[in-house]
Amino acid sequence: MSFIVRLPCASLPFLAAGLALGLAGAAAQDLRGHGGPVRAIAVAPDGRAAMTGSFDQSAILWRLDTGAALAVLRVHDGAVNAVAALGEGVFATGGEDSRIAIWRGTAATPERVLTGHGGPVAALAVSPDGRLLASAAWDGTVRLWPLDGGPGRVLEGHRGNVNGVAVTRDGTVVSAGYDATLRIWSRDGTPVVATLPAPLNAVLVAPDGEILAAGADGQLHILSAGGQPLAEAPVGQAPAVALALSPDGATVAASGLHGDVALVDRKARRVRTVLAGGSLPVWSLAFSPDGRELLAGGADRVVRRWNAASGARLGTTASTLGEDPLAAFAGDRGAELFRACAACHTLTPDGGNRAGPSLYGLFGRRIAGLPGYAYSEGLKKLDIVWTHETVARLFEIGPSLYTPGTKMPEQKVTDPKDREALVTFLEKATAPR
Incomplete structure (x- = not known):
């Protein structure tokens, strides 16, 4: 099992026309629509739109004045780990599948796909002049992609995953890796290496260098x-x-695995305020081009919006978005167990797909049999029909053994009573009606 989101699309001319009314009068909306953790955020240079990438294998293009999704974009065979804004209406995404896609407007297919990395792409950065895209990957390399289509370059030297990359105003490339080194690459590809006390997960370069x-x-x-x-600033x-x-360049936002976002005064080298976003990891951050707003995306699938000066929450959410789809099953043990699956799967006929297919009408359906969902090739070769017994077996021995080739996270329900409760709940909740 895995996930996709069906959201309304619009054209960029529509976006521009709506924004001509001005952003100041519109109430900011939290961005909700991903079916998995939000791994990356980038805001367009004019501040009108943003793109997010998620564990659910999709990128979503958002209209920021209303919080509406303009397009849900899919090409990556795995999590979308990185996003970069290349210009008005043009973004790049980097995926777990080692590929980089260039998207223009709301087009459903990428304008270009860049290949060459041998591992998941972890970070993207565009040069200040907009002519060069840099990518960092878990194959231990940094790659440089001239956006005019010229020949690229490969920078090698990190021992292990490269998690961050940045490009300075003069075109110097800086990379950060899990090997605890920061590398500043000269034009001839020779790096200055700084070794730090811990593995590094991200890197930026301020306007002053x-x-x-x-x-x-x-x-x-x-x-x-x-x-x-x-x-150092804790x-x-x-x-x-x-x-x-x-x-x-005055404020650095930094987030971690416990849900808070620290706003650091760069010159004073100290935290000036902490934004309390909850207890789940915050994987992605981006400022608006005017510096007034900070967007933070995390493991709860939501992009929250903050006033970067005061630390006040800007985002609001319509009440319908906050409804609990399992409220009707309060007290049902199986429903409580299903909450671990709800980030990836919906149960109702209008729920659509997320990172995994909708489970509506699951029982009696052949594996990989839901039209419109991009199943992995391994699942298409299996001879399984979903019944009470086969679903129970899936959770007894785990997806990797029962359905080899699946992208479903490894989940087992080892207690027989819990397993029976979960399968019985699924039979009720997914039955056609």
Whole structure:
């Protein structure tokens, strides 16, 4: 089992016309629609639109004044880990499938797909002049992609996953890796290497050249343009996993696995405020181009919106978005167990797909048999019909053994009573009506 979201689409001309009324008068909306953790956010240079990438294998293009989704985009065979804004209406996405896609407007297919990495793409960065896209991947390399279509370059040297990449105003590339090194690459591909006390998860470069790196030690590491350590600012007890820099370079946002977002005064080297977003990881951050707003996406599938100066929440959510789809099954043990699956699957005829297919009408359906869902090739070869017994067996021995080739996260229900309760609930909740 896995996930997709069906949301309304619109054209960029429609977006521009609506925004001509001005953003100030519209109430900001939290961005809701992904079926899995939000791994990446990028805001268009004019602040009108944003794109998010998720574990649910999709990217969503959003209209920021209303919080409406303009398009749900799918090409990656795996999580969308990175997003970069290349211009008005043009974005790049990097995926677990090692590919990079270039999207223009609301087109359902990418304008271009870049291949070459041998592992998941973890980060993307565009040069200030908009001519170069840099990618970092878990194959241990950084790749440079001229956006005019010229020949690219490969930068090698990290020992292990490369988690972050940035491009300075003069075109220098900076990368950060799980090997605890930060590398500043010269034009000939020779790096200056700075070794830090912990693995690094993200990197940024400020307008004045200072380098900012998020450490697994919960520190924001601040280095000179030449790679000399200057200071550290503690940003939380959990590993720091995401960074964003305000357009004026004064404020660094840093988030980690415990749900808080620290806003750091870069010159003072200290946290000036903490945005309490809950207890789940915040995987992605982005400032609006005017620096007034911070967007934060996390494991709960929501992109929250904050006033970057005051720390006040901006986002509001319509009451329908907050409804509990399992409220009608209160007290049902099977329904409570299903909550672990609800991020990826819907149960109703109008629920649609998420990262996994809708489960409506599941029993009696052949595996990989729901029209319109992109199943993995391994599942299409299996001879299974979903019944009370086969669903129970799936949760007894786990998806990797029972349905080899699946992208479903490994989940087992080892208690026989719990397993029976879950399957009985699914029979009731997914029955055609």
